Amino acid sequence: MKRTTEPEAAVARLWQEHLGARFPAELRGAELAGADMVLLDADIAGCVSVWLNNGGALDTERLSILRDCIAALEQILSLLNEPAGLRYYQRLHQLALSVSTAEAPKPTE
Template structure:
């Protein structure tokens, strides 16, 4: 019973954050930007793709996308401190928050 309500709450939180993310414009200064070998547009797309798949599949993510999501979290942790623009930092912090929420939800179901 606790897992169902916890899972439902995670889905609601992720859904709310997802809509905030969709409403936020991509930071213009990060279009085409790379930090090390991480392309910021690609990092956004990969992370968002995993989150959207998880939301659309009712909280389920296949092993390949779970692995991709973990890599995205590691990249986000590495690049966020390098973003100089506050709007860019906020954009990627929210994306990281979404990714971590999904990863935690996945780890609580295994």
């Protein structure tokens, strides 16, 4: 039986919160700092979902995508004026950071 690590549990809780949130209507079709906001959401969501389904591990390509998304978010967050949109993307930022900095699980012997 697979044991869930604390980072996985924390990400899973935040992920469930995110899944219950509505995408901010004002950001549909919006592009900020050169990033399509819907695509940014989808890219991070895909990486988080894979990470959770792979026991806290991401392949190199997805990790690179996630790091690019984090860099984009770090430019975008200060541009968001609407509270709902800011909360939505702050949560995505937190998810992306948590996943990208979590230590990959060690193989069991």
